[in-house]
Amino acid sequence: MSPSPPAPPRQRRKQARPGELLDAALALFVEKGFAATRVEEVAARAGVSKGTLFLYFPSKEELFKAVVRENIAGRLDEWNQELGEFQGTSAELVRYGLHSWWERIGMTPASGITKLIMSEARNFPELAAFYEQEVIEPGDRLLRRLLQRGVDSGEFRPLDLDLAVYSLIAPMIFLLMWKHSLGVCLPSDKQLDPVAFLDNQADLLLRGMCRHQGEPKGKPAPR
Amino acid sequence: MSPSPPAPPRQRRKQARPGELLDAALALFVEKGFAATRVEEVAARAGVSKGTLFLYFPSKEELFKAVVRENIAGRLDEWNQELGEFQGTSAELVRYGLHSWWERIGMTPASGITKLIMSEARNFPELAAFYEQEVIEPGDRLLRRLLQRGVDSGEFRPLDLDLAVYSLIAPMIFLLMWKHSLGVCLPSDKQLDPVAFLDNQADLLLRGMCRHQGEPKGKPAPR
Amino acid sequence: MSPSPPAPPRQRRKQARPGELLDAALALFVEKGFAATRVEEVAARAGVSKGTLFLYFPSKEELFKAVVRENIAGRLDEWNQELGEFQGTSAELVRYGLHSWWERIGMTPASGITKLIMSEARNFPELAAFYEQEVIEPGDRLLRRLLQRGVDSGEFRPLDLDLAVYSLIAPMIFLLMWKHSLGVCLPSDKQLDPVAFLDNQADLLLRGMCRHQGEPKGKPAPR
Amino acid sequence: MSPSPPAPPRQRRKQARPGELLDAALALFVEKGFAATRVEEVAARAGVSKGTLFLYFPSKEELFKAVVRENIAGRLDEWNQELGEFQGTSAELVRYGLHSWWERIGMTPASGITKLIMSEARNFPELAAFYEQEVIEPGDRLLRRLLQRGVDSGEFRPLDLDLAVYSLIAPMIFLLMWKHSLGVCLPSDKQLDPVAFLDNQADLLLRGMCRHQGEPKGKPAPR
DNA sequence: GATGAATGAGTGTTCATTCAT
DNA sequence: AATGAATGAACACTCATTCAT
Numbered sequence: 001m002s003p004s005p006p007a008p009p010r011q012r013r014k015q016a017r018p019g020e021l022l023d024a025a026l027a028l029f030v031e032k033g034f035a036a037t038r039v040e041e042v043a044a045r046a047g048v049s050k051g052t053l054f055l056y057f058p059s060k061e062e063l064f065k066a067v068v069r070e071n072i073a074g075r076l077d078e079w080n081q082e083l084g085e086f087q088g089t090s091a092e093l094v095r096y097g098l099h100s101w102w103e104r105i106g107m108t109p110a111s112g113i114t115k116l117i118m119s120e121a122r123n124f125p126e127l128a129a130f131y132e133q134e135v136i137e138p139g140d141r142l143l144r145r146l147l148q149r150g151v152d153s154g155e156f157r158p159l160d161l162d163l164a165v166y167s168l169i170a171p172m173i174f175l176l177m178w179k180h181s182l183g184v185c186l187p188s189d190k191q192l193d194p195v196a197f198l199d200n201q202a203d204l205l206l207r208g209m210c211r212h213q214g215e216p217k218g219k220p221a222p223r
Numbered sequence: 224m225s226p227s228p229p230a231p232p233r234q235r236r237k238q239a240r241p242g243e244l245l246d247a248a249l250a251l252f253v254e255k256g257f258a259a260t261r262v263e264e265v266a267a268r269a270g271v272s273k274g275t276l277f278l279y280f281p282s283k284e285e286l287f288k289a290v291v292r293e294n295i296a297g298r299l300d301e302w303n304q305e306l307g308e309f310q311g312t313s314a315e316l317v318r319y320g321l322h323s324w325w326e327r328i329g330m331t332p333a334s335g336i337t338k339l340i341m342s343e344a345r346n347f348p349e350l351a352a353f354y355e356q357e358v359i360e361p362g363d364r365l366l367r368r369l370l371q372r373g374v375d376s377g378e379f380r381p382l383d384l385d386l387a388v389y390s391l392i393a394p395m396i397f398l399l400m401w402k403h404s405l406g407v408c409l410p411s412d413k414q415l416d417p418v419a420f421l422d423n424q425a426d427l428l429l430r431g432m433c434r435h436q437g438e439p440k441g442k443p444a445p446r
Numbered sequence: 447m448s449p450s451p452p453a454p455p456r457q458r459r460k461q462a463r464p465g466e467l468l469d470a471a472l473a474l475f476v477e478k479g480f481a482a483t484r485v486e487e488v489a490a491r492a493g494v495s496k497g498t499l500f501l502y503f504p505s506k507e508e509l510f511k512a513v514v515r516e517n518i519a520g521r522l523d524e525w526n527q528e529l530g531e532f533q534g535t536s537a538e539l540v541r542y543g544l545h546s547w548w549e550r551i552g553m554t555p556a557s558g559i560t561k562l563i564m565s566e567a568r569n570f571p572e573l574a575a576f577y578e579q580e581v582i583e584p585g586d587r588l589l590r591r592l593l594q595r596g597v598d599s600g601e602f603r604p605l606d607l608d609l610a611v612y613s614l615i616a617p618m619i620f621l622l623m624w625k626h627s628l629g630v631c632l633p634s635d636k637q638l639d640p641v642a643f644l645d646n647q648a649d650l651l652l653r654g655m656c657r658h659q660g661e662p663k664g665k666p667a668p669r
Numbered sequence: 670m671s672p673s674p675p676a677p678p679r680q681r682r683k684q685a686r687p688g689e690l691l692d693a694a695l696a697l698f699v700e701k702g703f704a705a706t707r708v709e710e711v712a713a714r715a716g717v718s719k720g721t722l723f724l725y726f727p728s729k730e731e732l733f734k735a736v737v738r739e740n741i742a743g744r745l746d747e748w749n750q751e752l753g754e755f756q757g758t759s760a761e762l763v764r765y766g767l768h769s770w771w772e773r774i775g776m777t778p779a780s781g782i783t784k785l786i787m788s789e790a791r792n793f794p795e796l797a798a799f800y801e802q803e804v805i806e807p808g809d810r811l812l813r814r815l816l817q818r819g820v821d822s823g824e825f826r827p828l829d830l831d832l833a834v835y836s837l838i839a840p841m842i843f844l845l846m847w848k849h850s851l852g853v854c855l856p857s858d859k860q861l862d863p864v865a866f867l868d869n870q871a872d873l874l875l876r877g878m879c880r881h882q883g884e885p886k887g888k889p890a891p892r
Numbered sequence: 893g894a895t896g897a898a899t900g901a902g903t904g905t906t907c908a909t910t911c912a913t
Numbered sequence: 914a915a916t917g918a919a920t921g922a923a924c925a926c927t928c929a930t931t932c933a934t
Binding site for chain 6: 039
């Protein structure tokens with residue numbers, strides 16, 4: 001009567017965690033881009049059927065937005081607060097910020113999102129606007145506050161904040177793009193060490209921003 | 224068929240077909256990405272029919288590869304030579320290099336190629352390898368020589384060249400990505416001034432690399 | 447489970463499920479047609495879950511059939527009897543019949559059933575046959591008897607009963623279709639007044655059927 | 670290399686007539702309804718592939734509109750003119766109109782369109798509006814002119830044109846609905862003879878509208 | 893009995909690719 | 914060489930139906 005295999009017993013049940021779908025979507029979006037990722041594949045990787053995905057996310061685009069929210073936008077708040085409570089010099093704060101960014105975003109799969117956005121922004125203006133609003137704008141404010149803190153305390157000299165913010169953003173964006181595009185194709189001896197790179201960039205930046213030229217470069221000497 | 228006298232003024236091209244197709248394809252690929260670009264649109268922009276495109280390029284992928292190959296070529300050699308003949312301090316050379324890069328690549332449509340590569344590298348590993356070989360590698364050598372010149376002359380202090388090279392590359396890559404992706408979606412008051420940004424980056428970098436701290440930053444040097 | 451005292455006021459139905467589902471389904475099928483009605487919507491309107499619907503009806507098609515069967519029943523019998531006992535001229539009887547049809551069927555939601563049948567008959571031949579048997583056939587006999595009464599009494603002249611019956615049916619069917627389809631889309635100044643239309647049709651018909659040309663058309667008799 | 674059948678040699682060429690698609694669409698829409706008709710089936714019946722259909726019609730809805738235009742809307746003009754040039758009494762004109770309607774629309778596949786519209790109007794308000802504008806409205810004007818002609822010539826008595834127009838429309842609509850829905854399920858002995866029905870309706874109507882009661886009913890030749 | 897999470901076949905539409913002309 | 918009509922494999926999304934709970 002039913003020569004087809006006995007049909008898997010209606011796989012998992014419970015609450016097939018939208019979380020699993022978000023994880024799968026993140027991985028695939030980053031790997032193949034938004035357009036080239038098929039929702040069916042996302043569903044399959046999450047272990048559910050295509051229909052199930054649409055039970056939780058009304059469209060592919062909303063799925064993407066949810067991925068962004070889950071992985072970046074939603075985390076900015078806690079980060080904001082944490083950096084606000086930082087005790088130490090502003091130079092240390094900048095270094096700490098870059099390091100924690102690397103650990104929480106840069107080195108995680110979430111970093112792929114930024115690459116994705118940079119790659120596809122022009123085709124999905126709505127997504128780009130969403131990202132601008134939910135990530136760029138708050139992130140910009142966060143960095144600006146960091147720098148302003150140093151200026152206010154007299155630790156940094158007066159800065160053109162617009163340029164200075166971009167000086168912080170640039171190495172991060174570069175690192176992400178590198179990691180997610182050409183980096184994956186480079187031979188291992190050409191690989192860029194992200195932490196060393198970030199440290200180096202921090203050194204350069206801080207040396208340029210600090211009022212006292214004696215600002216020690218590396219970790220060593222926090223007096 | 225057309226005995227009407229003076230020969231129709233749209234005699235136009237003749238054999239230049241592949242070139243026009245490549246130009247059209249470059250523009251569209253940069254603007255919309257690989258997946259979102261329709262071959263029909265490429266053909267239309269080149270003034271030919273869809274079928275004709277496939278006469279010259281066996282598939283969309285091959286067209287893409289041809290676009291990249293076509294637009295990567297030679298430029299580096301002449302640049303290499305020009306920078307080799309530069310008279311002046313190495314600091315000036317670095318600044319000159321960044322400026323001329325902006326004028327010859329960064330601000331021209333050619334910059335789109337890099338954006339394209341960064342965006343699609345993962346889907347075209349073959350292309351990425353090609354780009355690595357043809358651009359990254361020689362570019363890396365070029366920058367390395369620039370820096371080495373400063374070190375050898377004693378103008379720069381001893382450098383970790385690997386890191387230093389990436390410090391030069393990062394702002395360029397960042398600028399391109401910004402310009403070609405999120406930048407186009409940002410409100411005008413958020414726009415980044417590329418030259419100011421490059422100058423600023425050069426200041427920071429050189430301040431970090433130069434042996435004498437008295438290295439004048441930008442134009443005047445604010446005592 | 448719910449020891450809270452006075453019994454929740456939404457004790458509501460109990461076992462009336464199938465009936466509520468049929469009501470909901472009737473309304474939606476009439477409004478949107480068979481194909482465009484989603485079972486989920488039917489269930490929701492009946493206040494139950496999608497799964498529950500399938501507990502009572504094995505498929506959407508069976509639900510549809512049940513709706514039609516449920517709403518076609520009996521009414522004809524009482525009507526048959528009532529008209530059989532009518533005292534008055536046959537012309538009055540015909541007019542009375544049309545008016546009471548409008549009041550009991552035409553203007554009520556039950557009219558939707560006929561629209562439904564007319565619309566979906568081809569996709570549900572089984573239903574169409576059922577309707578033919580349960581409604582068309584008895585209705586035809588009823589009308590035939592009405593007309594025969596007039597012929598027998600000498601009030602009407604000899605008639606081609608087949609045609610005459612259709613002359614009665616036609617305005618009713620037309621009215622229903624109009625009301626349930628294009629009528630709902632027409633601007634209010636184009637709306638058809640059903641009672642006036644039926645009266646007018648009765649006038650025309652009776653004028654054609656009555657032996658004495660003096661048959662007064664409407665109520666008053668226009669001098 | 671290619672074990673699949675040699676592939677039909679890229680069937681017909683030339684101009685795979687949108688006409689064939691329109692015919693196929695008409696037949697299928699009428700047979701199964703708008704929603705239940707799959708575009709692939711339409712294409713198949715026209716002997717082309719699904720993609721080809723979209724070469725000529727940008728969407729299923731536009732295909733439907735084209736069917737309506739082709740089969741009804743487009744013909745109203747010539748009909749309008751023809752009836753305008755009619756020589757004879759207005760009673761004859763009304764009879765002629767009904768007959769020619771039957772021959773050009775009623776008995777042809779085009780008649781299915783009206784059934785379709787009546788059935789699906791509520792689900793596709795845009796289509797209904799289109800039909801109202803392209804068919805109902807002009808048709809209404811046409812009939813109104815017909816009747817006005819009789820009133821003006823003194824052949825008809827003063828009429829409530831709104832009701833009178835609907836008295837003409839009703840039998841046509843009824844006939845179509847009957848033919849395309851229940852009619853297809855009825856046993857042959859119950860079948861309605863459309864021409865006889867229309868004649869009968871015309872008789873009834875004209876008897877009601879004509880000033881001189883002596884208007885002979887049937888064909889017999891109006892002395 | 894009742895639920896609602898899960899399924900997967902099916903639909904309209906797009907687009908790279910082919911090929912007779 | 915060049916065309917453009919034709920193709921068909923995809924893909925996002927829907928919805929009737931199932932079934933573990």
